Amino acid sequence: MGDNNNDKSLHIAMYPWLAMGHLKSFLELANKLAQNHIHTSLILPHKTALKLASDNHHPSLITFIPITIPQVEGIPPGVETTADVPLPVEPFLMAAMDMTQETIDSLLTRLKPDIVLCDFAHWLPEMARKHGAKSLYYLTTYLMGTLYISAQARNLPINHQYTEAELMEPPPCFPSQLIRLKTHEARYLASACSMPCGGGMTLLERLIVSFRECDAIAVKSCKEMEGAYCDLAEEMFGKPVFLTGPVCPDPSVSTLDDHLNAWLNGFGRGSVIYCALGSECVLTEEQFREFVLGLELIGMPFLAAFKPPTGYNTTESALPEGFTEKIRGRGMIYDGWVQQKLILEHPSVGCFVTHCGAGSLTEAIMSLSQIVMIPQAVDQFCNARLMSLELKIGVEVETRTEDGFYDRHAIKNAISKAMDSESDLGKEVRINHSNLRRIMSCKRFEESYLSIFIKNLRQLLE
Known part of the structure; x- marks a missing residue:
């Protein structure tokens, strides 16, 4: 070049x-x-x-x-x-x-x-x-x-x-x-x-x-x-x-954290759900709990990075009672920033739940993961519609139109639809995502x- x-x-x-x-x-x-x-x-x-x-x-x-x-x-x-x-x-x-x-x-x-x-x-x-x-x-x-x-x-x-x-x-x-x-x-x-x-x-x-x-x-x-x-x-x-x-972004020169890499290595190809809502998003206590309970409902291994919800100093203190025990061995929740690009490059990661920031969407498109969208602010709403309705490369979480509220079942349903390779929607977003990734890569x-x-x-x- x-x-x-x-x-x-x-x-x-x-x-x-x-x-x-x-x-x-x-x-x-x-x-x-x-x-x-x-x-x-x-x-x-x-x-x-x-x-x-x-x-x-x-x-x-x-x-x-x-x-x-x-x-x-x-x-x-x-x-x-x-x-x-x-x-x-x-x-x-x-x-x-x-x-x-x-x-x-x-x-x-x-x-x-x-x-x-x-x-x-x-x-x-x-x-x-x-x-x-x-x-x-x-x-x-x-x-x-x-x-x-x-x-x-x-x-x-x-x-x-x-x-x-x-x-x-x-x-x-x-x-x-x-x-x-x-x-x-x-x-x-x-x-x-x-x-x-x-x-x-x-x-x-x-x-x-x-x-x-x-x-x-x-x-x-x-x-x-x-x-x-x-x-x-x-x-x-x-x-x-x-x-x-x-x-x-250029190919990574750093390596994934040893502990995280070892944890991801314990799961099969494309089986882990990765969720991150960016460095600025702060959920309410209720939305945070519905979100993590939705991840639990899926029954698949997951890695999620959240900022502590409103009123809490840590994500751990905001988790529902007994949640940590329920997900032990198959779920991991981080406070704040993680090595997103490296996580998405790991073969075990098969689904990316994103807030639809433009940088995260580019990384999502370039990854092999299925894309689930839950926009939080500013341009992210339009970004989600572009990806789900025009380009049709991912699935958006259904929320109430009046206040944007979602429950655990909305989280579970969106991820299940994206991960179902046999459904018409699952096939469509896979094909469109694969074609766009091939062009851009x-x-x-x-x-x-x-x-x-x-x-x-x-x-x-x-």
Whole structure:
């Protein structure tokens, strides 16, 4: 792999939103660009830089630029990413990120990049112009979810306050009318879109300004998944949309924890259910208990990673009485983070229950596991519909439309449907998943997207 069509070496500066999913996605793209001899300066918080050091596979071409996140009222000292705070506190972190403008301005003076990649820092495109650089908004999730809430797609003003009823229906211009939100999802997104996120701006306003001011939009996606939505975005925003492809993580250089590996080795191929809801999801006590009881009902071995539910310091203390004894030998529940990619690569894992974060969905698609979806927040609702209704590669857990409640039987039923290779649904999702995985795992597929992406970057500079 390598881009030898132009002697001028590109230098890209990146400043992602301070969430681990965004930071990792930017770093994954930097790793792919480094394989094409492109130098990246990744701006990120000090402690987070240490955490991500092992994921920098090309330190000679990817330079971490650590910065200090300012202390602002509303967030505890030492907070660097959304993983350190509950969801209601995230707007304060966005305000703290906005306060780094002087630092970023100084860094761009020194770094002199050709191109700046950003997302929620709506002020960065104008700053890039000041330094003679082009700017790209890098969308690390699926484009369809962003277009769903876009004011432009609905011919609405930038400061429009969405109602629950409006967001239950897709935009009139949408290529597919299958993508619809349930009542509780629309209520959540209406609130999220109008939530102040620093500087008196709402999240929706921040997105709109970012798209308006940047020179082009880059999307971590491919035409095989979102072709019609990419065409719509170019028409709607009036600027180029560059696809990076799915930017699948490079093969693991680390190894799975010995204890976990030994435990998984005790089960047959494709027999273990793996469940993880991301680094930010916190379930209520009732939903947590229904979830784990649903896993117990399946009767299959399972490994689940949860953050402690609301009101508890550990997941163990929140488990139903006698639960640990009931699942001994076939069930394991972790607090928080686990080696997800390595777990999914283990031959014993046969089903992945995911919250539908874009990074987790890419890992799910690239794995041999069946996919079960239980979206929790923001873009995950639309992601789940894209995967279950349009691409038909997995099964979504049925929830009550009014409040999103699910019981243990809903968890059991969704997993059973996905794992039943003899049913019509089980056969359909297996075939579709296998076909998409085969396309995306082809080395030429990824190289082609990256080659075109780099060509587009060079043309943007011309």
